[in-house]
Amino acid sequence: MQNIFRFLLKHNFIFTFIILQTISIWLAVSSNDYQRFEANSxxxxxxxxxxxxxxxxxxxxxxxxxxxxxxxxxxxxxxxxxxxxxxxxxxxxxxxxxxxxxxxxxxxxxxxxxxxxxxxxxxxxxxxxxxxxxxxxxxxxxxxxxxxxxxxxxxxxxxxxxxxxxHSKAKISVKLQHANEFGIIKWDGVNYRKAILEEIPVHAQIAVNDTIVTSGRSEWYPANIPVGIVKSFTINEGSGFYTIEIEFIDDYxxxxxxxxxxxxxxxxxxxxxxxxxx
Amino acid sequence: MNKIFSHIIRFVALVLLQVLVFNKVLLFEHFNPYLYLVILLMLPVHIKHWLLLVIGFVTGLTVDIFSCSLGIHASACVLACAFRPFIINLFHNEKELKQGIVPELAWFGMSSYIFYTLLFVFIHHIVFYFLSVFTFDNFFRTLFYILVNTLITTLFVIIYQMLFHSRK
The missing domain is CATH 2.40.10.340 (Rod shape-determining protein MreC, domain 1)
Incomplete structure (x- = not known):
């Protein structure tokens, strides 16, 4: 017992480091999770x-x-x-x-x-x-x-x-204001002014500066609230969907x-x- | 006793300044100066190493609580504090230094102080950014952010030192 104690005392720096680092990484990983954010309440x-x-x-x-x-x-x-x-x-x-x-x-x-x-x-x-x-x-x-x-x-x-x-976990159900095609906006975590719009099929007609509005399909937002503006788009060959870069209307x-x-x-x-x- | 008191005042003042002001400063749409690191940079050279880690942890956690980023600052601070004795040893032999000395610009000299700060802040930012991004995708973009933010934080630390600690 005494030996263990002496060993711990001798290497206190390493042990303090390991303990504190484990606590903080555990906190960081668990609070990263959407559900565990409640621990913050x-x-x-x-x-x-x-x-x-x-x-x-x-x-x-x-x-x-x-x-x-x-x-x-x-x-x-x-x-x-x-x-x-x-x-x-x-x-x-x-x-x-x-x-x-x-x-x-x-x-x-x-x-x-x-x-x-x-x-x-x-x-x-x-x-x-x-x-x-x-x-x-x-x-x-x-x-x-x-x-x-x-x-x-x-x-x-x-x-x-x-x-x-x-937020990396946020998903917004939206549609093109003119074409009435539905898609999902995900934030890629880079720039708070921009996001990616997915799942708009390639047969939809889109153009730069088109407005994206809420679809009304999600329980959270009323329909037809402007969300963003199309900045650029590319066709994703494999899937048959566009990958569209949008800019949020709001400066959050x-x-x-x-x-x-x-x-x-x-x-x-x-x-x-x-x-x-x- | 007086010295401990000044450390506590610095802790409170800088954490408040960080949480209330610098967390809201957003340079070029992305970068945040983390001035609260001055608290850890200015702990006495001869402080017990385990105590250094504990103070780092507490400081990081306090900032975390007010930034909704539980654990991320704490982890970054603990690692940076673990490296701090080695960084100081690069410039000065710890044993030759007088007891109770505090790493500040006045006796470190400008160029060593910049390097000391750069290294410390860089280690902190590596952990901080990779833990908050939580992926190694876009590795070089994250690295770029780390480097630029390191320079910005260091600049603010040096300005702070020049304002308050350049002369005895």
Whole structure:
């Protein structure tokens, strides 16, 4: 026993190194994983308050307040536009359409501001200043004033973390605005302004500067929100699909105001999906 | 005691500066100066090696927690700290140096200090970048990022030294 102890003491440098390096690599590898990010949730409340404080200092005080009011108002307006309502022509024609629509809002928007974001890592995260208390839940979509941002992956009482489209695990279901062909956007981890669009078949007509919009097929984002612009494309001979380089509409480094999108029929969709998978 | 206190103040100030300011600085759309490495660069030469590693780990982990990159800075710092005694030995014989001396620009001299910083930051950045990218695909692109970011961080460290530690 004493010998072991003496041995450890003599080589304390090596042992400290091995222990610390194992802990940190284990942390790094496990937190890389989408699911294990939840382990981070205990810090995100503390982080949240610190980042909120600093973003309050760095932002201009008056502008912050004005922005909040504006986004509050925008959210209210968005709740009233037709695309937020269940589109059911039959029902609408049967009765007074406007009354019906007000009774059946499908989407609800919660305004929030980004208090932390990173853009130059392979797995970037955003933290926003709305949480459980404000009705934010996991798996809700997050959109900005002009484009989409990501998906809520973790919620504390007052804050939530967002897995943005600039994350190696992010996949966005999109379509070409004009051609109505569906594809998937993946971020390749290089430049936070650019991404790769895949699975557009070669018979589709595309051109540089075409707009890519959300397909509406994913549960996270409403349809027809602009996502990016085609920058260049090549035909992938083997697969019969294009490989398209797009540029995001949003500069995610500068994103400050966002909306969390709540789909009121999410549970119904989820239960159907669940049944299919069973 | 006074000296320990100054190290603690430096730790708090630089971690805050890193997390609140430098993590948000984005040069040429990609590069981040990691100025908090000054904390580790300026630990006393004769510090116990295991303590050096522990401080490296704690510093890295603190920055990690506020950067949503758990473990990556910690791992990079621990490796860089493990190499630090050897790097210092390249320029000075550790045993000949006075007890309690702190590696700063004033007595290291400009050219050795630049090399000392470059090597330390380079080791840190190799681990940091490859762990955050987590692939050896595009090896040379990652290497390019490492080299450019090493130069940027070193530049900031030297500026910091010139501001606060160039003269006794």
């Amino acid at each position: 205990y810090v995100s409340a503390v982080e949240g308050s610190i980042y909120e404080m600093t973003s309050g200092i760095s932002g201009y005080f008056k502008l912050n307040k004005q922005n909040r009011e504006l986004s509050e108002e925008n959210a209210m307006l968005r709740n009233q536009i037709p695309t937020s309502y269940r589109d059911n022509e039959a029902e609408i024609s049967l009765s007074d359409s406007s009354a019906l629509r007000i009774n059946f809002p499908v989407l609800n928007f919660v305004p929030a501001s980004v208090i932390y974001n990173s853009v130059n890592q392979r797995n970037n995260y955003f933290i926003i200043n709305k949480g459980k208390i404000d009705g934010v839940k996991e798996n809700m979509g997050v959109i900005s004033l002009t484009s989409i941002v990501g998906v809520i992956i973790n919620v504390t009482d007052h804050y939530s973390s967002v897995l943005p489209v600039i 480094y500068k994103t400050t105001l966002v909306y969390v999108v709540e789909n009121k029929y999410q549970q119904e969709i989820d239960s159907l999906m669940h049944n299919i998978h069973e």
